[in-house]
Amino acid sequence: MAYPANMPVWRCECGHYLDLEFRPVLLRENLHDYRSLSCCNSLWRYSCVLPLDNPAGVISFNEGLTPLVPADYKGVNFLAKMEFLLPSGSFKDRGSAVMISRCRELGVKEIAEDSSGNAACSIAAYCSKAAISSNIFMPAGNSSGKSIQARALGAKLHLVEGSREDCTEAAIKKAQESYYASHAWNPLFLHGTKTIIYEIVEQLGWRVPDYIFIPVGNGTLLIGISIGLREIMSAGIIDRMPKLIAVQSDRCAPLKDYFPDDYNIFMGNNSGKEVSPLAEGILVRKPIRIKQIIQAIRESGGGVVTVSDAEIKEALKAVFSRGLYIEPTSAAPVAALSKYKARLHGNETIVIPLTGSGMKTSEVISDLIK
Numbered sequence: 001m002a003y004p005a006n007m008p009v010w011r012c013e014c015g016h017y018l019d020l021e022f023r024p025v026l027l028r029e030n031l032h033d034y035r036s037l038s039c040c041n042s043l044w045r046y047s048c049v050l051p052l053d054n055p056a057g058v059i060s061f062n063e064g065l066t067p068l069v070p071a072d073y074k075g076v077n078f079l080a081k082m083e084f085l086l087p088s089g090s091f092k093d094r095g096s097a098v099m100i101s102r103c104r105e106l107g108v109k110e111i112a113e114d115s116s117g118n119a120a121c122s123i124a125a126y127c128s129k130a131a132i133s134s135n136i137f138m139p140a141g142n143s144s145g146k147s148i149q150a151r152a153l154g155a156k157l158h159l160v161e162g163s164r165e166d167c168t169e170a171a172i173k174k175a176q177e178s179y180y181a182s183h184a185w186n187p188l189f190l191h192g193t194k195t196i197i198y199e200i201v202e203q204l205g206w207r208v209p210d211y212i213f214i215p216v217g218n219g220t221l222l223i224g225i226s227i228g229l230r231e232i233m234s235a236g237i238i239d240r241m242p243k244l245i246a247v248q249s250d251r252c253a254p255l256k257d258y259f260p261d262d263y264n265i266f267m268g269n270n271s272g273k274e275v276s277p278l279a280e281g282i283l284v285r286k287p288i289r290i291k292q293i294i295q296a297i298r299e300s301g302g303g304v305v306t307v308s309d310a311e312i313k314e315a316l317k318a319v320f321s322r323g324l325y326i327e328p329t330s331a332a333p334v335a336a337l338s339k340y341k342a343r344l345h346g347n348e349t350i351v352i353p354l355t356g357s358g359m360k361t362s363e364v365i366s367d368l369i370k
């Protein structure tokens, strides 16, 4: 079913998630010159492809345009997209900036959201700036740094004893009396995360990389990248897709059931429990947009790699040794790179978004570096 864009609806009557009927085309000559406008030294440089009525009134910390920095792991070179430098410390700020700006345009006064942590911190920050009240449902066992940050930034925090799915259920219940600003359900969020690929393509001189390795839980980064790529392609700026490699924890890898074993799947050795302080951002057993995730991977000719906690730990330490303080979940795609090495020729351009800051997971990191 279709709904008007000015209706604050987050789910179809039939229970399905919604997508936006929005097909913007980027004309490079319409891009704001970031040298002359301070607000355009940010993702708002691409506001002509964002689904907002009033780009001048957005809720923004001038986020975006994160650096693309050369790095390497076990002899494989890659470009690290420094997403952990965003205002609340993760890539989620791209999605929140657009979604919460739209919430304000729609007159929303209170929201509910569930999150493993980073989306909570991000949405709390943007809601505070927008003077929107935020109710966040988070698993009780997740990094205390994230719950402290969300609370400090003004969220009403509800810690849920139970699984990630129990948090979703509690948030949806609360949303009956407010608005469900869910990063997983709300399509506005995906139009925010898509800005990362506009930046990457522009930073590479309007070229696509060969590969992007992406940590995948609910898939908001991967789906956003795929939406952006389709838009950039229909604008005639690029003529091929990079291969999207989805990276999951071998403790919780719902994607592996959809890709045959000989198709880029490499199982590690951590079977069983879906609990891991190392991969907390990607432990989503039932991503609601799983069909879109699968379609995006297939369309790109990419695949899926799973990694163990031991592999994440090793990759994390290597990233630290290069001076980059990221959270353990963000090291999963770096770990995946070394498993993928045999399939590479050595001359590919590979991008890895370093999705979250280590600052909020210092307790876990402190155990790792003992």
Ligand SMILES: Cc1ncc(COP(=O)(O)O)c(C=O)c1O
Pocket: 090, 116, 117, 118, 119, 215, 216, 217, 218, 219, 220, 221, 222, 280, 281, 282, 284, 327, 329, 330, 355, 356, 357
């Ligand atoms: C640091 C980090 N990386 C990656 C992800 C995965 O993002 P998504 O659930 O949108 O796939 C998350 C999710 O919370 C995260 O916190």
